[in-house]
Amino acid sequence: MWNLFRAEWTKTYKRPANIGLFIVTLGIILLGFVGAVGIALYQGTNSEFGQNIKQLTMFPTSLELPLIVLSQLGSILAIVFMSNSIGAEYTNDTWKVLLPRRARRSDFIIIKIVICLLFMTLLIVMSLIFGALVAMLGSLVIGGDISNMDLFSASGLFKSLVPIFLQLIVFSSITLLVTMISRSTIMGIVFGIVGNTIFGVAINFSELVAKILPNAHIANLEANWLYEGEQKTMTLGMLEGLFGTQVSLTTSLMVVLAYIFGSIIFGILLFQRRDMAGQ
């Protein structure tokens, strides 16, 4: 499995689409900071906006912009990555050169899931580091403080990352299954992104849909695990409205795990039995 992992990782970091994902993510973060610093310079560094940007570019608050970008884009990035990882093997008909080399087909899928998690972790870590460094430069340009370590909390950072990871794991698992069924990168991406959006909207219209789809359950897990005080009360109240009843942490956990493992297991079973008759 170690050699298979190395093979898949080589493919991953060499694939132009994955390099593109990195560039797009880091580019958005860069543009965000450059824009903010530029406007601050234009309006004056001592203006109210300038003071806010000084705050934004100071570590650890400088991590907020990358975290916002990742929370908005994280699941889409995971969808594109996973869909491309599996779909490209169908599109280029490379399964036919890979599969005869190993006895177990499931090895390939398990490694692809592991690589997806590793790639996304690396993307998140790189985004945070890159954001912090760009912010530091911005801070120097506008004459703000580079850091205030008193504000840094590892647990706070972890809490911010959990929902991002949860989203990307759920949607990359669903994308894995859709790509496996459709044998198409495009279908995987379209269904993943459209599904993600439609799911997010649909839960507001029906209590049953909210109970079935993963989005509200992920929010329920976040609220129970991460939030405290008034924020927790408010979020749980909003979720109760969506579900039409109070849904326990265990139930939400079961639903989310069912989506993750159900998609992966069904995807692997399908892959093991499916004919690779070429494109």
Place this chain on the structure above:
Amino acid sequence: MSGIAITAEGLTKVYKNVPAVNNLSLHIPEGTIYGFLGPNGAGKTTTIRMLLGLIRPTAGKAAIFGHDILHARKNIAPYVGAIVESPAFYTFMSGLENLRLLARSGGHDLPQARFDELLEFVGLRGREKDKVKTYSLGMKQRLGVAATLLNDPKLVFLDEPTNGLDPAGTVEMRNLILRMGQEGRTVFLSSHLLFEVEQVCSNVAIIQKGVTIKQGRVRDLLAAEGGPGYAIEAAPFDKAMAILKEIPELKATSFDQHWININAEPQDVPQVMRKLVQADVDVFQVVVRQRSLESLFLEITGNGGAAAPQPLAEVVVGGR
């Protein structure tokens, strides 16, 4: 080892009620270069994909080196290499990177010397660091051969390996196949280029509509199906034909109302000629006729037959 590389009994694959491979039987000895012939759509690639575990048979069973293709893949994968249809690579990576990746995908972390050896074997030294997207089709085919040999397989499947190659590339590929055979590997060569197959294969199977029609040593098949014989140009044609038909063992046939093909031992030819001459038949020419795999193939797959200009598909090897 059983001495048999591949066996298949009743191998069948049905797609939406249409059989792509129907009750196919194969028996391929180890160490042979085995030609797998059939018209387009005969089920050649489907058979190879089944043997490689890429698709599941609807019925029947097959074994590679005695191991069931469905349930003992861990005993098969280390000994098998394959090119299925066109070569498929990661075009954004170099030839060498592709080879390394494929070796690792199979669980092998090979030393650089092994890659150098394979690149030398297929004549790609000096281009191994170039991206595959810059390779010609011939280079991709040769890289495909290198990829099949990564795990030093005992059995190599080559599915139409000369497709799209120019004449020089075709000769190179033929030499590679012969060298694989000389190294003691079993080569399962699927092709519709019958001349190529005849050049390199000792044994063949001919399939049509997924069914094995003929199977065996090339020499034996050609002999059994008419083998070396003679073509006679004589007039009047009908009279000559009638006389020759009187001797059933000659199996006199004609495809063009001009030449008559007979099967006869050399020592019997003068007697046959005498018989024709005594019946006032003028004999203009008698030439040795060597049956080709192509004519055999066209005849038994029905793409030739009585209506086809058959003597043109055969090789006349000199006259008497």
